[in-house]
Amino acid sequence: MKVQKVLLQSDVHSKSDKTPVTVADYGLFSNSTLHTLLSSQAIVSFVLVKELSTEPFSLVAEEDSGDLRMESGQETLHRITKLVNDTLVIEESYTVATLSSEDVLYAIDSGKSEGGSSGRHWVLDPIDGTKGFLRGDQYAIALALLDEGRVVLGVLACPNLPLASIGTNNKHSSEPSNEKVGCLFFAKVGEGTFMHSLDGSSPIKVHVSDIENPEEASFFESFEAAHTSHDLSSAIAKVKLGVKAPPIRIDSQAKYGALSRGDGAIYLRLPRKGYREKIWDHAAGSIVVTEAGGVVTDVAGNPLDFSKGEHLDRDTIIIVTNRKLMPSLLKAVRESIQEKVSPM
Ligand SMILES: Nc1ncnc2c1ncn2[C@@H]1O[C@H](COP(=O)(O)O)[C@@H](O)[C@H]1OP(=O)(O)O
Numbered sequence: 212m213k214v215q216k217v218l219l220q221s222d223v224h225s226k227s228d229k230t231p232v233t234v235a236d237y238g239l240f241s242n243s244t245l246h247t248l249l250s251s252q253a254i255v256s257f258v259l260v261k262e263l264s265t266e267p268f269s270l271v272a273e274e275d276s277g278d279l280r281m282e283s284g285q286e287t288l289h290r291i292t293k294l295v296n297d298t299l300v301i302e303e304s305y306t307v308a309t310l311s312s313e314d315v316l317y318a319i320d321s322g323k324s325e326g327g328s329s330g331r332h333w334v335l336d337p338i339d340g341t342k343g344f345l346r347g348d349q350y351a352i353a354l355a356l357l358d359e360g361r362v363v364l365g366v367l368a369c370p371n372l373p374l375a376s377i378g379t380n381n382k383h384s385s386e387p388s389n390e391k392v393g394c395l396f397f398a399k400v401g402e403g404t405f406m407h408s409l410d411g412s413s414p415i416k417v418h419v420s421d422i423e424n425p426e427e428a429s430f431f432e433s434f435e436a437a438h439t440s441h442d443l444s445s446a447i448a449k450v451k452l453g454v455k456a457p458p459i460r461i462d463s464q465a466k467y468g469a470l471s472r473g474d475g476a477i478y479l480r481l482p483r484k485g486y487r488e489k490i491w492d493h494a495a496g497s498i499v500v501t502e503a504g505g506v507v508t509d510v511a512g513n514p515l516d517f518s519k520g521e522h523l524d525r526d527t528i529i530i531v532t533n534r535k536l537m538p539s540l541l542k543a544v545r546e547s548i549q550e551k552v553s554p555m
């Protein structure tokens with residue numbers, strides 16, 4: 212959050228489309244991003260190892276220390292180490308000793324497990340929705356626990372997600388947005404999904420929307436057209452289901468969080484051909500939604516399979532909604548795909 216604030220105060224963000232333009236802009240953006248995602252991975256990994264010292268530890272995480280071990284990476288490593296220590300200071304129980312650069316490298320590289328169908332594995336996306344982070348929009352820190360290939364626990368921190376609904380029905384776009392942001396969702400198998408504010412309000416139990424008529428539903432999709440087909444989702448939602456509201460396009464697993472509390476009723480992810488989704492992009496989000504009463508499936512109607520290592524199957528379409536809407540949504544997705552493949 213600290214790094215994003217600095218980014219947003221820089222000149223870069225005064226441009227209307229919030230995208231980097233000059234070489235210097237790109238430098239600032241990529242350095243800040245690198246610092247943030249590696250620090251996040253180091254902090255979560257360090258804390259997990261400390262808390263779980265009595266059991267075998269396996270972490271499947273997105274990032275690795277990469278060039279940080281080389282001469283050219285020393286300045287970056289130094290800054291990340293400072294960022295990690297400055298952050299851990301806030302939490303008194305972790306300030307026993309200052310972490311060295313070596314400790315930070317070790318923590319980052321503890322995330323090299325491949326996961327799989329046996330035993331327990333933590334799954335971490337230290338910054339999910341990197342593009343949203345850069346734009347000053349939505350991003351998430353997503354942590355899940357797999358047990359024998361099944362997600363049994365999920366935590367989703369969404370630092371920029373308003374505590375109030377972001378659903379199209381509740382939004383008054385003419386009003387200035389001074390709403391409070393920063394939500395944390397957590398779900399444990401069989402125990403439901405809870406949300407509280409990042410600054411620590413008491414948790415409330417959340418439920419997915421109970422809308423039955425698809426025309427009244429609003430739907431989420433990626434902000435980035437490279438991550439999902441906006442054309443296909445619009446064909447499914449507008450044409451097949453009669454959805455009236457425009458799509459809510461936001462980055463990251465904040466979509467799962469927002470859906471789990473009923474801000475919208477549908478999330479469609481229609482990746483480009485050949486793409487293999489990573490487990491850390493969906494593990495936490497999927498249990499947050501299912502424990503809130505929702506359903507997360509592929510196009511065959513099966514739950515996502517997190518037991519095959521780092522990836523889901525190639526070309527996995529992800530369909531998320533409540534139990535009542537799922538049959539018609541599945542039908543609409545299948546029909547639209549069929550029509551796209553073999554146009555009449
Ligand atoms: N070509 C791609 N197709 C689908 N997802 C992608 C692609 N490239 C990166 N991603 C990952 O998809 C997620 C973002 O999707 P969304 O559009 O829902 O925000 C991110 O986790 C991003 O990784 P990252 O964690 O590095 O940001």
Ligand SMILES: [Mg+2]
Pocket residue numbers: 336338339340491492
């Ligand atoms: Mg991700």
Ligand SMILES: [Mg+2]
Pocket residue numbers: 273336337338339340341
């Ligand atoms: Mg990521």
Ligand SMILES: [Mg+2]
Pocket residue numbers: 273341
């Ligand atoms: Mg990434």
